[in-house]
Amino acid sequence: MLLVHLSDLHCGRNSFSPRTLERAIKEINSLEPDVIVITGDITNGGLIDEYKLAAKHIRKLKCEKILLGSGNHDFQHTGFLLWEHFFPKPEMLTLKDTLIAHLRTARPDRDTGEVGYRQLVWFGELLKKHRDKFKIVALHHHLVPIPDTGTRQNIVVDAGDALRALMGGDANLILCGHKHRPWKLKVENLQIVHAGSVSSTRLRGFFSNSYNIIEMERGSFNVELKIVSGERMGFGKILSGYDGIRLPAALRIGDRPATERLSPTK
Numbered sequence: 001m002l003l004v005h006l007s008d009l010h011c012g013r014n015s016f017s018p019r020t021l022e023r024a025i026k027e028i029n030s031l032e033p034d035v036i037v038i039t040g041d042i043t044n045g046g047l048i049d050e051y052k053l054a055a056k057h058i059r060k061l062k063c064e065k066i067l068l069g070s071g072n073h074d075f076q077h078t079g080f081l082l083w084e085h086f087f088p089k090p091e092m093l094t095l096k097d098t099l100i101a102h103l104r105t106a107r108p109d110r111d112t113g114e115v116g117y118r119q120l121v122w123f124g125e126l127l128k129k130h131r132d133k134f135k136i137v138a139l140h141h142h143l144v145p146i147p148d149t150g151t152r153q154n155i156v157v158d159a160g161d162a163l164r165a166l167m168g169g170d171a172n173l174i175l176c177g178h179k180h181r182p183w184k185l186k187v188e189n190l191q192i193v194h195a196g197s198v199s200s201t202r203l204r205g206f207f208s209n210s211y212n213i214i215e216m217e218r219g220s221f222n223v224e225l226k227i228v229s230g231e232r233m234g235f236g237k238i239l240s241g242y243d244g245i246r247l248p249a250a251l252r253i254g255d256r257p258a259t260e261r262l263s264p265t266k
């Protein structure tokens, strides 16, 4: 089964590259994925024109199974009222022996994320009901801190409770977005994968637009990152310091890793 995970489209007038998104959509369609998961911030500010633009682009994705989750930017300017109008589909789907469900963390006009006690109880029960399935949980905000994401709170305010519920329900794979920084880490048996931004120009730590390609087979999975119009690579390369910068040859300052360039002893 092939899953494409993209995030943070930020459709709008500012900080959005429509050409990059169009290229990404073409690439994704050529992969013929079984399922596509989008982890929020599809608009830049939750405005009606941005919702229209986002819906127009998302309609171009040729995949029957698309799970679309909301992000904090989508709920700005009362955009939470527009979400249900533009994207009324349920935020959960099953495919063969896999459950994919979205955990809502965005709140109206707030940048910080929260799962909330009632949703957590409901979600814990949902996971237990699908005990025999491979369980993928998509959420916009972070569950644990990741590098290059600044000092503001990016994890959900009830991250401890959320982690306990997801672990207790034997979730297998967590997909996040939010700070436009691709990353991958494991907490106990919980594999957490972050997508970068597919089409925002506001990038941090990793300076190319990208999305993730996840191949799954009988309970095991392999995650790779695809730079839009660029290479496809394993996450090992990103975790070891590759920053995704693609500069013209004349501007390159060398192939030494950033850590070496910044060393105070040099």
Ligand SMILES: [Fe+2]
Binding pocket: 008, 010, 041, 071, 073, 178, 179, 180
């Ligand atoms: Fe974002």
Ligand SMILES: [Fe+2]
Binding pocket: 041, 071, 072, 073, 140, 177, 178, 179
């Ligand atoms: Fe966000």
